[in-house]
Amino acid sequence: xxxxxxxxxxxxxxxxxxxDEAKVNSLTKDLNSIFKFIExxxxxxxxxxxxxxxxxxxxxxxxKDQIKDGKIRDKILKNSPQQNEEFFVVPKVVE
Amino acid sequence: MVVMSKxxxxxxxxxxxxxxxxxxxxxxxxxxxxxxxLFSGSSTKFGADPNNQVSLIDSAFPGMxxxxxxxxxxxxxxxxxxxxxxxxxxxxFDRKNYFYADLxxxxxxxxxxxxxxxxxxxxxxxxxxxxxxxxxxxxxxxxAGKSIHDMxxxxxxxxxxxxxxxxxxxxxxPDIRSPEEVNAYIKKLRTIMRYLGTCDGNMQEGSLRxxxxxxxxxxxxxxxxxxxxxxxxxxxxxxxxxxxxxxxRQVELLDNGKNxxxxxxxxxxxxxxxxxxxxxxDAHDYRYFPDPDLLPLTLEKKMVDDLKKSLPELPDKxxxxxxxxxxxxxxxxxxxVSEKAISDYYEEVAKLSDKKLAANWMMGDLFAxxxxxxxxxxxxxxxxxxxxxxxxxxxxxxxxxxxxKEVFEIMVQSGDNPKKIIESKGMKQQSxxxxxxxxxxxxxxxxxxxxxxxxxxxEKLFGFFVGEVMxxxxxxxxxxxxxxxxxKLLTG
Numbered sequence: 001x002x003x004x005x006x007x008x009x010x011x012x013x014x015x016x017x018x019x020d021e022a023k024v025n026s027l028t029k030d031l032n033s034i035f036k037f038i039e040x041x042x043x044x045x046x047x048x049x050x051x052x053x054x055x056x057x058x059x060x061x062x063x064k065d066q067i068k069d070g071k072i073r074d075k076i077l078k079n080s081p082q083q084n085e086e087f088f089v090v091p092k093v094v095e
Numbered sequence: 096m097v098v099m100s101k102x103x104x105x106x107x108x109x110x111x112x113x114x115x116x117x118x119x120x121x122x123x124x125x126x127x128x129x130x131x132x133l134f135s136g137s138s139t140k141f142g143a144d145p146n147n148q149v150s151l152i153d154s155a156f157p158g159m160x161x162x163x164x165x166x167x168x169x170x171x172x173x174x175x176x177x178x179x180x181x182x183x184x185x186x187x188f189d190r191k192n193y194f195y196a197d198l199x200x201x202x203x204x205x206x207x208x209x210x211x212x213x214x215x216x217x218x219x220x221x222x223x224x225x226x227x228x229x230x231x232x233x234x235x236x237x238x239a240g241k242s243i244h245d246m247x248x249x250x251x252x253x254x255x256x257x258x259x260x261x262x263x264x265x266x267x268x269p270d271i272r273s274p275e276e277v278n279a280y281i282k283k284l285r286t287i288m289r290y291l292g293t294c295d296g297n298m299q300e301g302s303l304r305x306x307x308x309x310x311x312x313x314x315x316x317x318x319x320x321x322x323x324x325x326x327x328x329x330x331x332x333x334x335x336x337x338x339x340x341x342x343x344r345q346v347e348l349l350d351n352g353k354n355x356x357x358x359x360x361x362x363x364x365x366x367x368x369x370x371x372x373x374x375x376x377d378a379h380d381y382r383y384f385p386d387p388d389l390l391p392l393t394l395e396k397k398m399v400d401d402l403k404k405s406l407p408e409l410p411d412k413x414x415x416x417x418x419x420x421x422x423x424x425x426x427x428x429x430x431x432v433s434e435k436a437i438s439d440y441y442e443e444v445a446k447l448s449d450k451k452l453a454a455n456w457m458m459g460d461l462f463a464x465x466x467x468x469x470x471x472x473x474x475x476x477x478x479x480x481x482x483x484x485x486x487x488x489x490x491x492x493x494x495x496x497x498x499x500k501e502v503f504e505i506m507v508q509s510g511d512n513p514k515k516i517i518e519s520k521g522m523k524q525q526s527x528x529x530x531x532x533x534x535x536x537x538x539x540x541x542x543x544x545x546x547x548x549x550x551x552x553x554e555k556l557f558g559f560f561v562g563e564v565m566x567x568x569x570x571x572x573x574x575x576x577x578x579x580x581x582x583k584l585l586t587g
Contacts, residue, residue, distance in 0.1 A: 003529035014380055025294040052328055053187050053385040059393040068136035069150035076146055076154050076255070078384050086145045088250035093242060 002032050102222045106273030107314065110346040115311045117282065117342040118319060119271035123284060125263045125294040126238065126302035129451055133261035134161030134204065139328055141300050141308055145254040153259040155199035160388055170293040171211050171235050174263055177287045177409055178230050180215025182399055187233075188389040191381045194197050197240035197253050207383040210234035211392065217267075217287070218411060219279040220429055228280055229268035238262045258381050263294070269308065274335035281305065282433075286410050287476075290435050292471050303449065304329045309341045311349070320345070321355040325369055337362035341369045408575075421450040436472045443477045447483035449490045456486055460503055477506050482521040485513040493517070494524050496573055513552045526573040531564075531580050534572070539584060540564045549585060557581065 008028050012019045019027065073086075082089040117138055132139055135152035152159040175182050187209040190202040212233035219226045228261035243249050244388045265284065271277055285303060296303045310322035323341060328334045340362075345355050354442070360369040379476045417428040417438075431441045433452065444453040461482065465475060485502060487493045494502060494517060500569035505516050525531060538545050538560065549556045560581050564572050 006433070010380075014192070014382065020446075054390050056390060058390055060390045061165055062165035062168070063136070063162040065131055065137060065164050067129075067131050068137045069152075070137035070148040070509070072151075073146045073149070076149050082250075083250075086244070086245075087254055088146070089247070089250045090253055091251070092244070092249055093196055093251050 104223045108342055108346045111350045115346050116314050118269045118310045120269040120308040121267045122306040123265040124304045126166050129166045129259035131548055132259040133167050135259055139260045142586045149255040154255055173291050174293045175212030175233055176217035177291045179215035180230055183213055184394045186211040186392045188386045189383045190386045203237050204386055205236035206234035217283050218428045228270045231266040231268050233263055233265045236262050274338050277334050278331050280417055287534050290409055307334055309338055311342055311345045314469055328362055369453050417486055421445055427454050440472050443479035444483045448486035452486050474492045476510050481512045498522050524573050525568050
């Protein structure tokens with residue numbers, strides 16, 4: 001697998017990262033060499049191995065269904081670029 | 096359970112180049128009933144002040160870790176069991192990545208490859224028979240916040256109260272074929288979840304919404320056509336309108352030799368049309384990966400077994416029992432099991448009085464009155480016990496059906512029990528043959544001319560005599576007895 005410049009630009013767009021052309025070039029080179037390194041793993045046959053999603057052999061810890069949080073609106077809104085004491089205010093997004 | 100088909104299925108679209116069938120699949124988003132959110136301890140209560148039920152987790156502050164709510168897991172498993180579905184003892188939470196102002200994390204925690212519930216099925220009762228709709232899967236995920244576009248001309252306001260509430264996404268197989276079946280499917284899901292207490296199904300408050308997948312194909316074709324997804328439709332009516340519009344649009348394209356593009360569309364309720372959501376062009380590029388903050392979820396067998404044992408009797412089973420135990424028609428049984436509270440009410444009335452008459456009164460006068468007053472069975476001014484009393488009084492001929500309607504009116508206004516009303520207002524039916532005969536003789540003597548006419552062959556006058564008896568008795572004469580005695584005296 002290798003990445004071309006278009007793919008890099010696409011992924012950058014999805015991640016909302018803006019890249020100039022020089023950065024695209026260097027990233028394409030760097031990422032491809034990283035992929036090449038990772039691809040060595042393909043030499044192993046993993047047909048009968050389940051994908052590993054966690055290295056801990058444990059199940060998820062549960063929480064009781066209790067209301068213990070919230071009612072901290074001032075704190076929540078404090079760091080937003082724009083707010084009106086009730087809502088986050090963002091540039092218009094309308095379909 | 097076999098329902099004989101009276102009508103035939105006939106939802107097709109006639110294009111210029113042939114007859115098309117419409118293939119529909121639904122992704123229903125049902126908010127889980129729980130006190131707190133899926134991964135945080137904030138309240139899920141609807142209608143709170145904006146951003147007041149938001150924790151640092153729901154607003155995605157750096158360094159916050161999600162901890163799963165046990166109740167939400169149980170609710171999902173219960174719902175899965177109610178859908179006759181496979182419960183997966185191993186499931187995984189993934190990140191679904193996309194940017195939107197009401198999704199502060201930049202990703203939604205969802206389940207992709209390994210959902211908590213697998214394949215199941217739902218049965219629909221259609222006028223043309225029973226219809227099975229397959230369930231593909233049910234998975235748990237977070238709800239997003241709410242964007243409000245109409246409070247400011249140049250800005251959007253974001254309220255995160257909904258952000259992080261647990262959702263069950265229930266994905267159907269593409270087994271649905273008409274707007275009517277969509278209606279039946281959504282209602283059935285809602286009924287099942289309400290019986291289980293896992294979702295309140297309130298579409299106005301947005302606790303039940305759906306994405307609708309629509310494609311068309313020529314009748315007889317085996318291959319599915321290209322589908323379009325209509326996002327976030329929040330009423331059954333709008334789903335039906337959106338499907339009708341979308342199916343016609345697709346047939347027109349095909350008729351004109353054009354291709355259908357797979358895309359996300361939205362339904363404009365004002366213009367009654369669907370249109371492309373260009374902003375969602377990349378929408379399917381979600382780059383899912385397992386959420387490193389959450390371990391895989393393994394269910395203990397004991398928990399699943401316990402939940403299985405705790406399930407209430409579900410609507411399909413209850414319907415069968417109502418038909419068998421109370422001798423109801425499938426239609427009556429269907430209506431009476433549509434809500435758990437209604438079925439409970441019916442059983443209480445039926446056990447105390449007459450099964451069939453109880454069903455008639457509920458589906459007739461009681462429902463009409465509740466509908467009229469905008470009340471539900473739970474807030475009915477007429478209690479099940481009182482309705483049973485009324486039904487008993489009719490059954491024993493203590494009062495006539497006509498008088499019963501008057502008694503019912505008074506019960507609605509006063510909430511009193513019918514016995515008291517009948518006695519205090521002297522509404523008891525006149526069923527003493529001797530008394531009736533005396534009254535009828537009185538009428539016959541007074542109307543000698545009409546009696547002669549009747550005897551001469553003018554039989555229509557029978558109704559006149561009955562009317563006179565009713566007038567004289569204040570409507571309380573037992574109609575059956577009145578008929579018998581009249582006949583006897585007039586022919587005698």
